[in-house]
Amino acid sequence: MEITISEQKIKELIRSALAVRENAYVPYSGFMVGAALLTEDGNVITGCNVENASYGAALCAERNAVGKAVSMGYRNFRAIAIAGGMKDGISDYTYPCGICRQVLAEFAGDTDLIVISARSKTDYKIISLSELLPEAFSAKDISVNT
Numbered sequence: 085m086e087i088t089i090s091e092q093k094i095k096e097l098i099r100s101a102l103a104v105r106e107n108a109y110v111p112y113s114g115f116m117v118g119a120a121l122l123t124e125d126g127n128v129i130t131g132c133n134v135e136n137a138s139y140g141a142a143l144c145a146e147r148n149a150v151g152k153a154v155s156m157g158y159r160n161f162r163a164i165a166i167a168g169g170m171k172d173g174i175s176d177y178t179y180p181c182g183i184c185r186q187v188l189a190e191f192a193g194d195t196d197l198i199v200i201s202a203r204s205k206t207d208y209k210i211i212s213l214s215e216l217l218p219e220a221f222s223a224k225d226i227s228v229n230t
């Protein structure tokens with residue numbers, strides 16, 4: 085995909101995702117995830133995963149970030165950085181789960197969302213949401229004006 089944000093913004097998003105990952109509440113899986121959304125007007129909104137003794141009630145970092153951002157009045161996002169891994173470190177690139185892909189698609193606006201998966205500040209991969217979720221089901225399919 086064509087990358088339309090600066091290297092500096094990418095780094096800022098990764099730094100934010102890594103920082104908020106430290107707040108992950110993960111007593112059950114031990115898998116800590118941080119996410120940082122870039123709004124269309126340049127703000128960065130973060131979220132971490134929050135687990136629960138009733139496992140199915142766990143909240144993913146990405147959806148937490150989206151919920152926080154929307155409740156702050158932001159609805160259009162250009163990019164999201166994600167950093168996920170066990171407590172002792174990040175070994176793999178983490179990409180949003182299926183439900184989070186769908187939720188991100190809701191607020192991706194007219195342009196594709198840039199998804200940055202980071203293992204560290206300098207080690208990351210970039211992919212677009214439409215590559216992760218092609219032919220997304222959306223408001224257009226149910227003829228509803230949002």
Ligand code: THU
Pocket residue numbers: 110113115116117132133134135142143144145146168178179180181184
């Ligand atoms: N998790 C996320 O926060 N984001 C993802 O994209 C994948 C999974 C969380 C949910 C749960 O707290 C833990 O990672 C293990 O599944």
